[in-house]
Amino acid sequence: xxxxxxxxxxxxxxxxxxxxxxxxxxxxxxxxxxxxxxxxxxxxxxxxxxxxxxxxxxxxxxxxxxxxxxxxxxxxxxxxxxxxxxxxxxxxxxxxxxxxxxxxxxxxxxxxxxxxxxx
Amino acid sequence: xxxxxxxxxxxxxxxxxxxxxxxxxxxxxxxxxxxxxxxxxxxxxxxxxxxxxxxxxxxxxxxxxxxxxxxxxxxxxxxxxxxxxxxxxxxxxxxxxxxxxxxxxxxxxxxxxxxxxxxxxxxxxxxxxxxxxxxxxxxxxxxxxxxxxxxxxxxxxxxxxxxxxxxxxxxxxxxxxxxxxxxxxxxxxxxxxxxxxxxxxxxxxxxxxxxxxxxxxxxxxxxxxxxxxxxxxxxxxxxxxxxxxxxxxxxxxxxxxxxxxxxxxxxxxxxxxxxxxxxxxxxxxx
Ligand code: SF4
Ligand code: SF4
Numbered sequence: 001x002x003x004x005x006x007x008x009x010x011x012x013x014x015x016x017x018x019x020x021x022x023x024x025x026x027x028x029x030x031x032x033x034x035x036x037x038x039x040x041x042x043x044x045x046x047x048x049x050x051x052x053x054x055x056x057x058x059x060x061x062x063x064x065x066x067x068x069x070x071x072x073x074x075x076x077x078x079x080x081x082x083x084x085x086x087x088x089x090x091x092x093x094x095x096x097x098x099x100x101x102x103x104x105x106x107x108x109x110x111x112x113x114x115x116x117x118x119x
Numbered sequence: 120x121x122x123x124x125x126x127x128x129x130x131x132x133x134x135x136x137x138x139x140x141x142x143x144x145x146x147x148x149x150x151x152x153x154x155x156x157x158x159x160x161x162x163x164x165x166x167x168x169x170x171x172x173x174x175x176x177x178x179x180x181x182x183x184x185x186x187x188x189x190x191x192x193x194x195x196x197x198x199x200x201x202x203x204x205x206x207x208x209x210x211x212x213x214x215x216x217x218x219x220x221x222x223x224x225x226x227x228x229x230x231x232x233x234x235x236x237x238x239x240x241x242x243x244x245x246x247x248x249x250x251x252x253x254x255x256x257x258x259x260x261x262x263x264x265x266x267x268x269x270x271x272x273x274x275x276x277x278x279x280x281x282x283x284x285x286x287x288x289x290x291x292x293x294x295x296x297x298x299x300x301x302x303x304x305x306x307x308x309x310x311x312x313x314x315x316x317x318x319x320x321x322x323x324x325x326x327x328x329x330x331x332x333x334x335x336x337x338x339x340x341x342x343x344x345x346x347x348x349x350x351x352x353x354x355x356x357x358x359x360x361x362x363x364x365x366x367x368x369x370x371x372x373x374x375x376x377x378x379x380x381x382x383x384x385x386x387x388x389x390x391x392x393x394x395x396x397x398x399x400x401x402x403x404x405x
Pocket of ligand 1: 179197199214215216219220221
């Protein structure tokens, strides 16, 4: 399973950035929290609109199965659903801590967006 | 001549100035309320509306039976309004700017355009003054195409006064673009000055001459005047705070009705603007 985590930095010890579309990095790891890739999301950070949609597309292209983030707006959520990517929202702490919570089955999967549009 | 009346922020008296200008000009003027989120010239001018036209934006709708998931539509769209993803293509009509690129480029002709309602353009008469206003549909966020639809009613043979939305964003630029002159209405306060500076910067980029009207000119400090001096912006008029003006406004009365002595001042304002613009307006020579 591939897991994408929105992050302030490039490593698994980086702190989670709660904003999906506008996080500076998206860190992709496997089930055992081995770093696969750290995507520089800065182009999206400055996007006027549709940042969440573009971020969703970016991780869909990498065949990610699960996204861990803080907030996810309606347009991004629709896009993630279409790509079959599950969402664990309201995550905080470091990338590693969040992935460990998934392994302990402590992350509920979101069934709806938890932020207003334009995030 | 086309004159846009703008302001850095709301509530500065922009509409008061715009409606006073057309009131002194009568049948030589038309007013176009481009503040489509909150058009309020009608409150003061009380027009009779004669026509109402719906303004639509063409947005894409995808026929997934025909779609080959080639991805071209998503690549061309600058606004993430159409997104091929997984085994489907999602359209976000509220993000679409109606450019038509996706449907044109789709190799399978899988995209056709459906109308998204943006609002209405209404025209009518306020006494001798030709009246036009746009009203955005509640919940709609994209105003520039609607503002452009309002501006198609500008006639070359009259002095067109455009009431611009407040601020310095895209709808303001859409409104003032193509104008011959911009009148900036401001209050002489630090907040007023700050927003004025931002709006002046934004409009300067269009190369349109500007002048300043200070409303409630006796309440603040001299910082706006200093700003005008520094930037070489003509100070066109000062309207002091006056109880009669405020009371009149509260009752929906135009300024020149509550203070008839202002008619001449507004006529002079138009003459000054025409002179700066470089040719006498149809509305001057009164
Ligand atoms: S019409 Fe233009 S803005 Fe709208 S979805 Fe197509 S490409 Fe994007
Ligand atoms: S361009 Fe046409 S065929 Fe290609 S993905 Fe978009 S809708 Fe489908």
